[in-house]
Amino acid sequence: MKVAFGWKLHGDGRSPQPGAVVKPDERLSWGRTIGLGAQHVVAMFGATFVAPVLMGLDPNLAVMVSGVATIFFLLATSGRIPSYLGSSLSFVGVAAVIKAQGGDAATLTGSLLVVGAVLAACGAVVQGFGAKVIHTVLPPIVTGAVVMLIGFNLAPVAAGTYWPQDQWTALLTMFFTALALVVLRGFWSRIAIFLGLVFGYLVSFLLDRIFGRINSPVGGGAAVDHWRLDLSGVGKADWIGLPSLHAPSFSLSAILVALPVVVALIAENAGHVKAVSEMTGDPLDDKMGTAIMADGAATVLSTAVGGPATTTYAENIGVMAATRVYSTAAYWCAAGFAILFGLCPKFGAVIAAIPGGVLGGITVVLYGMIGLLGAQIWIHNKVDLTNPLNLVPVAAGVIVGIGNVNLKITDNFELGGIALGTLIVLIGYHGLRAMAPAHLKHPSPANGNGPLLDEGTSAYDDSRPES
Structure with a gap:
């Protein structure tokens, strides 16, 4: 397969024949390829700009x-x-914790840069020792629990910061987003979060025209009179200009809060590679380590200039599944569109004006979905939660993570929330497994404990909102 610009024309360049697919090293006509690139931009767009806003x-x-x-x-x-590779939503909870600790955007991006470097190092290990190392260290019971506590740890952010800014807009936005996710089909269902944002934007505009200003808390602060939708910054913004860059700064406490997300990112990348492999028919286990390394290195590049961590996007897998076009040429076009959008400050001002109530309605759905994806990993892998070897470390770790339980180590250092919950699940599972009797390590269907996936067996699910 040739890199970059060596694509072969698929058939007549119009569309795949029935039952055929456009392979990664093929393309349709350039007009259709550019159109597919634009479709990929729309699919990734909602989560990619929602993550940095949050x-x-x-x-x-x-x-x-x-x-x-x-x-x-x-x-x-x-x-x-x-x-x-779009913005990762897995770090939204991390950002909230770091902000609560007094950290700023530079502190956040510094911690994410370290996570990216660790992820790249993990990718190198996987590439050297094979994909089995992922399944040994991070079996589905562990990855499911970490994904779950990352999602549910965000509940106070939705309930305490966004929802109170405009509860009725939040409620309407929540119902519309839920309706779009369930009722819409195909491509439209994959951009339901984006459609929910547009709907909430319009509702806020109409409520301002009808009822005037609202008196409510802004950003978790005191209640003040304010417009739900304030577009004053849009008129002042330029059409063309560089986005604001900043250098990262590093804090040990912030880094320790962010590091557990590495577990979720490895699971996301493994699931993505497996999904693409199944769709294209190209065995990609030999590229799993490279994919993880590339995602980690891309996160380092992004955070080094003040951007968010990146991850592979399931939304775009959905576009490929619907179109049966897996051409990387379309992704090059999508990347070009994204770079052009980023050079338009007026576009950024429109995004920055998203009302807090709208984010409240979106986040109660989105954060819950992220958490429940952890349960989906368990179900997909037939994890047996009647087995105390699985149940005990997960029960303790998830409650610690969701409840933001803290463990004070010294006067100046403590672990809590996501970080402590992840350590309890990871160390607890492997520690208990080392001491557990054989019938708990290898339960048989005959004793009523259903199948438990051993290390070396995995089927990570890739149907997350972003990875």
């Missing part, structure tokens, strides 16, 4: 570096893994 980062920069990260990923994987 984390207090520049959405223009996030969109622009997502394009750069995607190009880097395609080059690093030799064009074999068609993927879009």
Whole structure:
């Protein structure tokens, strides 16, 4: 397979024949390929700019570096893994914790840069020892629990910061988003979060025209009179300009809060590679380590200039599944569009004006979905929660993570929330497994304990909102 610009024309360049697919090293006509690239941009768009908004980062920069990260990923994987790298939602809870600790955007991006470097190092280990190392260290019971506590740890952010800003807009936005996710089909269902944002934007505009200003808390602060939708910054913004860049700063406490998310990112990348492999018919286990390394390195590139962490996007897998077009040429086009969008400050000002009530309605759905994806990993892998070896460390770790339980180590250092919950699940599971009797390690259907996946067996699910 050729890298970058060596695509072969598929058939007559119009559309795949019935039962055929457009492979990663093929393309349709350039007009259709550019159109598919634009479709990929729309699919990734909602989560890619929602993530930085929720984390207090520049959405223009996030969109622009997502394009750069995607190009880097395609080059690093030799064009074999068609993927879009957008902003990772897995760090929204991390951002909230770091902000509560007094950290700023530079502190956040510094911690994410370290996570990216660790992820790249993990990818190198996987590439050297094979994909089995992932399943040994991070079996589905562990990854499911970590994903669950990352999602549910965000509940106070939705309930305490966004929802109170405009409860009725939040409620309407929540119902519309839920309706879009369930009722819409195909491509439209995959951009339901984006449609929910547009709907909430319009509702806020109409409520301002009808009822005037609202008196409510802003950003978790005191109640003040304010417009639900304030577009004053849009008129002042330029049409063309560079997004705001900033250098990262490093704090040990912030880094320790962010590091557990590495577990979720490895699971996301493993699931993505397996999904693409099944769709394209190209065995990609030999590229799993490279894909993880590339995602980690792309995160380092993004955070080094003030952008968010990146991850492979399931939304774009959905586009490929619907169109049966896996051409990496479409992803190059998508990356080009994203870079151009990032160079438009007026676009960023429109995003920054998203009302808090709208984010409240979106986040109660989105955060819950992230948490329940952990349960989906358990179900998909037939994890037996009647087995105390699985149940005990997960029960303790999830409650610690969701409840933001803290463990004070010294006067200046403590672990809590996501970090402590992840350590309890990871160390607890492997520690208990080392001491557990054989009938708990290898339960048989005959004793009523259903199948338990051993290390070396996995089927990570990739149907997350972003990876």
